[in-house]
Amino acid sequence: xxxxxxxxxxxxxxxxxxxxxxxxxxxxxxxxxxxxxxxxxxxxxxxxxxxxxxxxxxxxxxxxxxxxxxxxxxxxxxxxxxxxxxxxxxxxxxxxxxxxxxxxxxxxxxxxxxxxxxxxxxxxxxxxxxxxxxxxxxxxxxxxxxxxxxxxxxxxxxxxxxxxxxxxxxxxxxxxxxxxxxxxxxxxxxxxxxxxxxxxxxxxxxxxxxxxxxxxxxxxxxxxxxxxxxxxxxxxxxxxxxxxxxxxxxxxxxxxxxxxxxxxxxxxxxxxxxxxxxxxxxxxxxxxxxxxxxxxxx
Numbered sequence: 001x002x003x004x005x006x007x008x009x010x011x012x013x014x015x016x017x018x019x020x021x022x023x024x025x026x027x028x029x030x031x032x033x034x035x036x037x038x039x040x041x042x043x044x045x046x047x048x049x050x051x052x053x054x055x056x057x058x059x060x061x062x063x064x065x066x067x068x069x070x071x072x073x074x075x076x077x078x079x080x081x082x083x084x085x086x087x088x089x090x091x092x093x094x095x096x097x098x099x100x101x102x103x104x105x106x107x108x109x110x111x112x113x114x115x116x117x118x119x120x121x122x123x124x125x126x127x128x129x130x131x132x133x134x135x136x137x138x139x140x141x142x143x144x145x146x147x148x149x150x151x152x153x154x155x156x157x158x159x160x161x162x163x164x165x166x167x168x169x170x171x172x173x174x175x176x177x178x179x180x181x182x183x184x185x186x187x188x189x190x191x192x193x194x195x196x197x198x199x200x201x202x203x204x205x206x207x208x209x210x211x212x213x214x215x216x217x218x219x220x221x222x223x224x225x226x227x228x229x230x231x232x233x234x235x236x237x238x239x240x241x242x243x244x245x246x247x248x249x250x251x252x253x254x255x256x257x258x259x260x261x262x263x264x265x266x267x268x269x270x271x272x273x274x275x276x277x278x279x280x281x282x283x284x285x286x287x288x289x290x291x292x293x294x295x296x297x298x
Contacts, residue, residue, distance in 0.1 A: 003036070003148040004293045006155050007173035011193045013160035015186055016179040016218035018045040019257055021157040023274060024177075024289075025050070026093060027282035029100035030270045032298040033152040036086065039107035040066060040169060041159040042115075045261075047106035050090050052264050059087060060108045067107065067114040073139050074118050082143040095270040103151070115164060137168045144172060152298070162196070170197055175293060176213045178244065182220060182229040190215070191236070194244040211292055213244045216285070219253040245292075249285040254278065 008021050018041070025035045039046045047056050059065060064085045072080040082105060091102040122132050147154060156173065158166040170176055176197050180186050194213040217230055230250070236242045251257070256275040260267065267273035274282060290297065 003034075003151040003154045004174045004295060005144060005148075005172060006153060006175045006177060006289070007158055007166075007169040008155065008177045008179065009158040009166055009170060009197075010178050010180060011161055011189060012180075012186060015181050016216075016251065017041075017160075018043075018049065018157055019261060020177065020179045020216060020218065020251075021046050021155050022049045022261060023251075023257070023278070023282055024285065025102055025153075025155050026091065026100055026270060026273070027279075027286050028153050028155075028289075029091065029102050030095040031283075031286050034101045034103075034150070036103045036105065036147060036151045036154045038066065038105045038154060038156045038169075040111070040165045041107060041157050042109050042112035043159075044107045044109065044111075046157040047104060047108070049261050049264060050102065050104050051087060051106060055087065055090070056106055056108070059085075059106050060110075065106050065108050065110070067111040069105075069143075070118065070136075070139075071114055074136065075121055082147050086147075092265060093267060093270050093273055100270065111165075119164065132164060133167055133171075136164060137171055140168050141172055152295075175211050175289070177216055178213050179216045179218045180233075182217050182226040182233065184225070184229065187229055187233065190233075191243045211245075212242065214292065215244050215246045217246070217250040220250045221253050247285060247288050249281055249288060251281060251285075252277065 008017050010017055021037060025037050029035045037046055037050060044056065051059070066085065069080050069082065069085050072078060086103050086105050088103045089099065089101065090104040091100040093100050119132060144154065156169045158169055178190070178194060180190055197213045215233060217233065220226055220230070234246050237245055254277060256278055260273045271279050
């Protein structure tokens with residue numbers, strides 16, 4: 001099948017975006033899907049978690065990163081393609097004696113500087129913000145169309161907030177997942193953010209999303225404030241024009257996830273890495289995503 005593109009985004013940091021991308025990538029791969037992760041966050045946490053420091057350092061040295069590609073395409077000689085920057089079979093984790101099929105288009109801290117440089121240089125050429133967005137969307141769309149042929153899912157880890165790259169990713173995605181913690185500060189502004197992702201928040205000439213943004217409750221604790229806030233989030237779907245849908249699956253706050261992300265290279269088996277509590281939840285989340293995107297297991 002042609003790959004489905006999922007952007008994982010939120011205005012706020014620290015709500016579990018990278019944890020969602022890494023765990024979902026491995027859960028999808030454990031279900032038999034071919035997965036590409038594109039890291040568009042200058043913190044490069046998804047890149048580190050999947051590739052490790054040593055491999056990422058070599059990729060950065062060769063400029064085989066998303067910023068290397070973008071600099072070539074937008075400010076350089078236009079000789080590079082996604083394929084030049086994608087690291088295949090990046091995961092060392094297996095499931096049922098099969099290596100997880102995950103590839104990575106990595107990021108690095110240089111991405112932040114490059115994004116500023118692109119905006120500066122293109123505005124100096126009298127390009128408007130809309131021109132920059134449309135131009136970058138065109139470049140990314142061509143490459144994603146090519147990548148779709150080789151993968152089943154493409155997951156994009158977006159930086160917090162709405163940067164140029166995040167806006168482009170949202171425009172091109174089949175589904176936007178918005179991880180959030182079920183508390184007041186984390187959900188403040190969530191509705192407004194999701195409206196900007198939906199057809200109600202887009203200009204007339206912008207492609208309308210096929211699906212509403214889907215909120216994923218993360219770091220869930222069995223405390224009153226989380227229970228009340230989760231209920232309020234789910235009540236959104238009862239409105240006439242809801243700003244978002246909410247996944248039935250909730251990801252708990254557990255040391256297992258922190259260990260899985262921090263002890264890179266330690267876990268060789270998917271079920272050991274994510275543990276007996278989280279693995280079934282990831283399986284449920286995969287099934288929900290299949291339902292939303294009308295995808296059938298391989």
